[in-house]
Amino acid sequence: SQTIHQWPATLVQPVGSPLSLECTVEGTSNPNLYWYRQAAGRGLQLLFYSVGIGQISSEVPQNLSASRPQDRQFILSSKKLLLSDSGFYLCAMESGNDPNTQYFGPGTRLTVL
Amino acid sequence: AQTVTQSQPEMSVQEAETVTLSCTYDTSESDYYLFWYKQPPSRQMILVIRQEAYKQQNATENRFSVNFQKAAKSFSLKISDSQLGDAAMYFCAYRTPTTGTASKLTFGTGTRLQVTL
Numbered sequence: 001s002q003t004i005h006q007w008p009a010t011l012v013q014p015v016g017s018p019l020s021l022e023c024t025v026e027g028t029s030n031p032n033l034y035w036y037r038q039a040a041g042r043g044l045q046l047l048f049y050s051v052g053i054g055q056i057s058s059e060v061p062q063n064l065s066a067s068r069p070q071d072r073q074f075i076l077s078s079k080k081l082l083l084s085d086s087g088f089y090l091c092a093m094e095s096g097n098d099p100n101t102q103y104f105g106p107g108t109r110l111t112v113l
Numbered sequence: 114a115q116t117v118t119q120s121q122p123e124m125s126v127q128e129a130e131t132v133t134l135s136c137t138y139d140t141s142e143s144d145y146y147l148f149w150y151k152q153p154p155s156r157q158m159i160l161v162i163r164q165e166a167y168k169q170q171n172a173t174e175n176r177f178s179v180n181f182q183k184a185a186k187s188f189s190l191k192i193s194d195s196q197l198g199d200a201a202m203y204f205c206a207y208r209t210p211t212t213g214t215a216s217k218l219t220f221g222t223g224t225r226l227q228v229t230l
Contacts, residue, residue, distance in 0.1 A: 032215040038156070043204065043222050049215045057215070088156055092218075100146050100165075100210055102218055104158035 002027040004105035006091050012111045019078040021108050023091030031095040033074040034102065035066055038088040050074060086112045115140045117207050119221035126195045127229050134190045134224045136205030145209050147188045152202040164188065200228045
């Protein structure tokens with residue numbers, strides 16, 4: 001079965017520090033991968049998506065970047081965090097088994113102080 | 114652009130009763146998918162039910178069913194025999210079919226469901 005892992009589960013970082021959030025998937029190959037952010041009490045905002053290794057599409061210009069170094073690994077990064085980067089970050093995938101449905105990982109709660 | 118509207122910010126239901134959450138959407142496409150996701154306090158997004166627009170039959174998953182009205186662009190979720198574990202934020206979402214590249218989900222703003230004893 002397909003599984004999505006996100007690391008870390010919770011993170012508290014000072015303003016101006018770097019960020020690296022990791023998403024890995026199991027049980028499938030060549031998935032489409034997505035990063036979403038959810039601010040407190042708000043809906044989901046699509047940040048980046050990837051259809052393959054090294055292929056990244058950005059939805060919202062901001063302080064963040066994404067990379068896909070391996071087929072089943074998707075990384076969200078920042079060189080210098082802002083207070084406004086606080087939120088809940090969700091990774092999602094869809095694969096050939098069920099190409100029209102996105103399944104979500106457990107998420108990472110990021111607090112920037 | 115496609116939009117998804119959930120007009121009920123909060124709903125409440127008694128345990129064992131039935132509740133219906135509303136969702137409307139706007140699109141010019143004829144083929145698309147609609148979803149309801151549940152977000153409990155853990156905040157993980159969990160797929161509840163899915164409906165393909167080309168299917169006239171309403172989707173059903175155990176106690177969860179939808180009323181899909183394509184002409185009216187309406188997609189409501191009915192929860193029967195409500196349980197305490199159903200308390201969560203519910204999001205309606207829309208997407209066009211994948212055509213070799215990624216296709217984006219458009220989410221509504223959510224409905225918070227409370228379940229009371």
